Amino acid sequence: MEISKSRKKRISAIFLFVIFVMFAYTLGWSALFTVKQIEVNGTTAISEVNQKLALDELAPQVGQKLARVDVRSIENSLMELDWIKSSSASRDWLGKKIQITVLERVPVARALTAQNTLVNFDSEGFIFTPVSNEQGKNQSSLPLVSAAIASNKNLAIVATLMRKLPKDLEFLVDKLDQISVTKAGYILMSTQVNGNAVRINWGSIEQIEQKFQVLKALLKLPENGSISEVDLSEPNAPIVK
Numbered sequence: 001m002e003i004s005k006s007r008k009k010r011i012s013a014i015f016l017f018v019i020f021v022m023f024a025y026t027l028g029w030s031a032l033f034t035v036k037q038i039e040v041n042g043t044t045a046i047s048e049v050n051q052k053l054a055l056d057e058l059a060p061q062v063g064q065k066l067a068r069v070d071v072r073s074i075e076n077s078l079m080e081l082d083w084i085k086s087s088s089a090s091r092d093w094l095g096k097k098i099q100i101t102v103l104e105r106v107p108v109a110r111a112l113t114a115q116n117t118l119v120n121f122d123s124e125g126f127i128f129t130p131v132s133n134e135q136g137k138n139q140s141s142l143p144l145v146s147a148a149i150a151s152n153k154n155l156a157i158v159a160t161l162m163r164k165l166p167k168d169l170e171f172l173v174d175k176l177d178q179i180s181v182t183k184a185g186y187i188l189m190s191t192q193v194n195g196n197a198v199r200i201n202w203g204s205i206e207q208i209e210q211k212f213q214v215l216k217a218l219l220k221l222p223e224n225g226s227i228s229e230v231d232l233s234e235p236n237a238p239i240v241k
Contacts, residue, residue, distance in 0.1 A: 033065065033066045033067065033093060033096065034062075034063055034064060034065055034066060034096065035060055035061065035062050035063060035064045035065075035066055035069065035096065035097065035098055036062065036095075036096040036097055037062070037095070037096065037097035037098075038060050038062065038097065038098045038100070039097060039098070039099045039100065040100045040101075040102070041099065041100070041101045041102070042101045042102040042103055042104065043084075043102050043104055043132050043134075044132050044133040044134065045083075045131045045132040045133075048081070048131055048132075049078060049081075049100065049102065052077060052078060052080070052081055053074060053077060053078070056073075056077045058070060058073050058074050058077050060074075060098045066091050066093065066096065066098070067091075069089075069091060069098055071089035071090060071091060071098070072089075074087075074089040074100060075087045075088060075089050078100070078102060081131075082105075082126075082127070082128040082129060083104060083105055083128045083129060083130065083131045083132070083135060084102050084103070084104060084105065085103045085104065085105045085122070085126075086102070086103040087100070087101070087102045087103070088100070088101050088102075089101075104132055104134060104135060105120070105122040105126060105128050105135070106122055106123065106135075107120035107121065107122060107128075107130060107135055107139075107142055108120075108121055108122060108123050108142070108143070108162075108173055108174075108176070109121040109142055109143045109144070109145050109158075109162075109173075109176060109179065110139055110142040110143070110144060110145065111127075111144065111145035111146070111147075111155055111158075112146075113152070113155065114149075114151055114152070117129070118130065118139070119155070120135065120142070121145065121158065121159060121162060123162070123170070123173060124162070124163050125158070125159035125160060125161065125162030125163030125164075125165075126159065126163075127155060127156075127159055143176040143177055143178055143179065144178055144179075145158050145178075145179050145180070145181075146178070146179075146180040146181075147180060147181040148180075148181065148182050148183040149181075149183060154181040154185070155181075157181055157185060157187060157205050158179055158181060158187065160205055160208070161187055161202065161205060161208060164208055164209065164212075165212070166212055166216075168216065169212060169215065169216065171193075172189065172191045172193075172200075173191075175191045175192035175193075176189070176190075176191050177190040177191060177192070177197070178190040184204075185204050185205070186201065186202070186203050186204060186233065187201075187202040187203070187204075187205065188200070188201055188202070189202065193219065193227070194225065194226075196226055196227070196228065197228065198227060198228060198229065198230065199228065199229045199230075200215070200229075200230045200232065201229075201230070201231045201232060201233055202232050202233070203231075203232055203233025203234070203235075204233070207235055210235045211232040211235045214232060214235045214238050215230065215232060215238075218230065218238060218240060224240055227240050227241065228241055229241040
């Protein structure tokens with residue numbers, strides 16, 4: 001007796017459903033795919049990573065079903081740590097392990113807050129607390145960000161400047177000696193240009209994009225090849241010494 005096409009389709013659908021259920025059971029409930037190992041890469045601050053995940057009740061456990069480890073939530077949880085720039089988590093089905101990889105923020109300058117705690121700035125002007133061994137190295141050699149009033153507002157002013165700095169002026173941060181904020185909110189930078197020590201008075205953070213353009217134009221002039229001081233507080237009337 002010949003089986004009709006519709007019956008064949010129903011049989012195929014049932015067969016595929018059974019395969020799907022068996023596959024889902026194997027992944028989600030069977031002991032065949034359970035966590036045997038947990039790897040954390042990219043940092044020495046593994047205990048801080050584990051503490052954060054434990055606090056959020058997301059820490060993977062040996063013996064846990066691989067399919068039940070919420071890798072997306074692990075990534076989002078770790079991104080809440082200010083010293084981490086990016087994070088990723090994945091399941092290794094063959095190796096039966098969870099792999100967590102973080103990318104730490106790299107400090108380019110340091111500052112003391114009003115609470116007398118140490119914070120760092122990365123090249124994007126992001127403020128964070130150094131945690132890992134790598135971040136803690138060479139703190140004394142990092143340029144110091146100082147402020148007449150060590151408030152978060154003044155630190156944020158410096159962060160904004162560093163974050164908005166165009167790529168062709170990033171050497172100012174690479175060669176940075178010191179940066180400070182006055183009571184009036186003026187930003188003073190000691191750095192190097194063409195191997196020469198240069199002091200830049202940026203003025204307030206207002207019109208900062210215009211000040212960037214003015215500085216670039218000034219540095220292109222041959223007569224400014226050995227300048228030692230630039231005042232950009234009034235971008236329409238800069239002063240060069």
